[in-house]
Amino acid sequence: MSADTQKQISGLAAIDHIRDGMKVGLGTGSTAAWFVKAIADEVKAGMKLTLVSTSNQTTHLAHSLGLEIRDINDVGKLDLCVDGADEIGEGLALIKGGGGALLREKLIWEMADRCIVIADAAKHVATLGQFALPIEVEPFAYKGTINRITDVLSEFDIAKMPILRKKSGEAFVTDGGNLIFDVACGAIHDPSGLASALKATTGVVDHGLFLDLADIALIGTDEGVKVFYP
Numbered sequence: 001m002s003a004d005t006q007k008q009i010s011g012l013a014a015i016d017h018i019r020d021g022m023k024v025g026l027g028t029g030s031t032a033a034w035f036v037k038a039i040a041d042e043v044k045a046g047m048k049l050t051l052v053s054t055s056n057q058t059t060h061l062a063h064s065l066g067l068e069i070r071d072i073n074d075v076g077k078l079d080l081c082v083d084g085a086d087e088i089g090e091g092l093a094l095i096k097g098g099g100g101a102l103l104r105e106k107l108i109w110e111m112a113d114r115c116i117v118i119a120d121a122a123k124h125v126a127t128l129g130q131f132a133l134p135i136e137v138e139p140f141a142y143k144g145t146i147n148r149i150t151d152v153l154s155e156f157d158i159a160k161m162p163i164l165r166k167k168s169g170e171a172f173v174t175d176g177g178n179l180i181f182d183v184a185c186g187a188i189h190d191p192s193g194l195a196s197a198l199k200a201t202t203g204v205v206d207h208g209l210f211l212d213l214a215d216i217a218l219i220g221t222d223e224g225v226k227v228f229y230p
């Protein structure tokens with residue numbers, strides 16, 4: 001089974017958790033796109049849902065499928081958020097942000113009663129850090145921020161430089177107007193300590209470590225969808 005088919009079956013499996021009348025956060029990325037398409041089918045079939053989005057990309061997809069996206073500030077608390085991940089480690093600790101949507105994703109995840117992560121089998125790892133950790137940075141005085149981030153990383157025995165993410169040769173800019181620096185950590189042995197230290201660094205807007213947020217993982221494998229809990 002291809003990785004894309006694994007993503008598809010995990011996205012479709014998340015539909016089993018949707019009930020009429022729910023307020024649902026739509027994630028970002030190629031796996032979340034399968035979920036968004038499945039949601040569009042449910043809505044066409046008559047289900048009533050209040051939907052909010054984690055990125056401009058997902059909003060565009062949702063609109064193209066005829067879905068209405070509401071402003072999170074008008075909706076308030078959500079019943080559920082369904083989103084992809086770049087790595088899923090022990091206790092459902094995650095790395096997210098490969099698509100650059102980490103900040104708005106985290107804002108939406110934290111407003112949801114339950115969060116479901118959907119992914120293909122390759123995302124399930126023993127130790128987080130093979131996927132480069134995205135760190136979202138305020139553009140003003142970013143060089144000073146990078147120096148501070150490098151100092152923080154060295155406290156966690158990560159001797160890697162943050163690399164500015166680029167798209168078509170230009171700095172990638174997030175939906176919120178920030179820069180992303182990716183750090184090829186290799187292995188993150190203390191995700192919780194690193195998450196706190198990065199969050200406390202001036203100029204860091206947020207980072208791609210999603211800890212204690214996912215309630216369920218639905219992972220598409222060649223043997224079908226496997227369910228994991230923290």
Ligand SMILES: O=C[C@H](O)[C@H](O)[C@H](O)COP(=O)(O)O
Pocket residue numbers: 027028029030031032083084085086096097098099100101102105
């Ligand atoms: O910023 C992007 C998000 O965190 C995505 O959910 C993550 O990168 C996974 O994307 P995909 O499902 O395309 O692998």
